[in-house]
Amino acid sequence: MCNKNIMEIFANVKGKYLLGERLSKHTRFGVGGPAEVMFFPHDLEDLVSFLKHYPQHMPLCVLGGGSNLLVRDGGIDGVVLKLSAPFFKKIEKKENRLTCFAGVANATLSKTLIENQIGGLEFLCSIPGTIGGALRTNAGCFASSVSDVLQSALVVNRSGTVFEAKKEAFGLSYRHSDFPKDWIIVALTFKTEAKPAEQIRQTLEQQKQYRLLHQPCNARTAGSTFKNPKDARAWELIKQAGCENLSCGGAKVSEKHCNFLINTGNASAADLENLGDLIVQKVKEKTGILLEWEVQKTGKKV
Numbered sequence: 001m002c003n004k005n006i007m008e009i010f011a012n013v014k015g016k017y018l019l020g021e022r023l024s025k026h027t028r029f030g031v032g033g034p035a036e037v038m039f040f041p042h043d044l045e046d047l048v049s050f051l052k053h054y055p056q057h058m059p060l061c062v063l064g065g066g067s068n069l070l071v072r073d074g075g076i077d078g079v080v081l082k083l084s085a086p087f088f089k090k091i092e093k094k095e096n097r098l099t100c101f102a103g104v105a106n107a108t109l110s111k112t113l114i115e116n117q118i119g120g121l122e123f124l125c126s127i128p129g130t131i132g133g134a135l136r137t138n139a140g141c142f143a144s145s146v147s148d149v150l151q152s153a154l155v156v157n158r159s160g161t162v163f164e165a166k167k168e169a170f171g172l173s174y175r176h177s178d179f180p181k182d183w184i185i186v187a188l189t190f191k192t193e194a195k196p197a198e199q200i201r202q203t204l205e206q207q208k209q210y211r212l213l214h215q216p217c218n219a220r221t222a223g224s225t226f227k228n229p230k231d232a233r234a235w236e237l238i239k240q241a242g243c244e245n246l247s248c249g250g251a252k253v254s255e256k257h258c259n260f261l262i263n264t265g266n267a268s269a270a271d272l273e274n275l276g277d278l279i280v281q282k283v284k285e286k287t288g289i290l291l292e293w294e295v296q297k298t299g300k301k302v
């Protein structure tokens with residue numbers, strides 16, 4: 001892909017770009033082959049200018065915190081965007097609304113919530129990843145999800161057109177969105193409510209303690225591997241199918257929570273994907289239920 005014309009586009013960008021950057025450095029699993037080009041736009045103007053020049057037929061994808069992704073060992077063709085420049089980490093407060101740019105790490109929101117006595121977004125602070133990824137996955141926990149608090153989002157499409165879209169445009173349902181694949185999320189605006197700082201602090205602490213107790217928070221994992229099927233819990237089905245102690249190469253099922261897969265140190269993406277597929281097969285044989293991956297798999301196999 002890196003022909004002369006494409007590289008000329010990068011000669012004119014303000015942000016950083018890297019050729020062959022290993023995506024294992026950008027995913028929570030710590031796996032993933034190289035991106036042909038990884039581009040970190042400086043600001044929205046830089047992103048728009050890049051999109052207007054980057055041919056429509058060339059592959060393009062966006063990476064957030066890499067906490068819901070299994071990037072395969074063969075890497076990703078084309079350009080991988082990461083909105084991690086300071087411009088994309090802004091948080092703006094307006095009356096009873098809060099606008100967070102896509103590169104804001106969910107965890108860093110807690111400071112703003114406490115300082116400004118803003119409630120309603122506490123659940124989001126405990127979910128690894130970024131604001132952009134949270135919309136794509138309709139992230140949620142503790143009985144709330146992005147769809148409950150989102151008002152609108154600033155989007156740029158593949159042609160470089162910037163527009164504000166209302167919540168309804170994103171087709172949000174349980175851990176799912178169905179907005180066009182080529183929409184890049186620039187910022188989310190949430191509705192908020194006034195809440196005493198101490199109450200917010202307590203909720204955040206309770207949620208943190210719950211996670212530390214029940215989930216392998218500090219391991220190389222991408223969270224829940226499978227969605228909960230209707231009227232069932234994925235972890236219970238995995239347990240029922242006798243998959244709790246399964247492993248494959250450097251990948252294994254977490255001892256703390258059997259719906260989490262772990263890279264124990266030297267797992268390849270193939271180890272993790274094969275382990276997940278084996279679980280799907282065993283659960284189907286035992287219970288008749290077909291588990292659906294919640295972790296998004298992307299990139300080429302080797």
Ligand SMILES: Cc1cc2nc3c(=O)[nH]c(=O)nc-3n(C[C@H](O)[C@H](O)[C@H](O)COP(=O)(O)OP(=O)(O)OC[C@H]3O[C@@H](n4cnc5c(N)ncnc54)[C@H](O)[C@@H]3O)c2cc1C
Nearest residue numbers: 064065066067068129130132133134136139140141185223
């Ligand atoms: C320990 C642990 C616990 C977890 N617990 C939860 C939980 O309780 N609830 C939950 O919902 N999830 C949970 N997750 C999964 C993960 O944190 C969420 O899915 C999170 O929202 C992913 O955000 P991200 O920025 O890491 O996105 P990534 O993993 O980088 O990407 C996910 C998707 O979002 C897209 N994307 C990212 N940024 C943008 C953008 N700016 N514009 C358009 N598309 C974009 C990507 O292309 C990809 O399709 C957990 C993960 C871990 C590791």
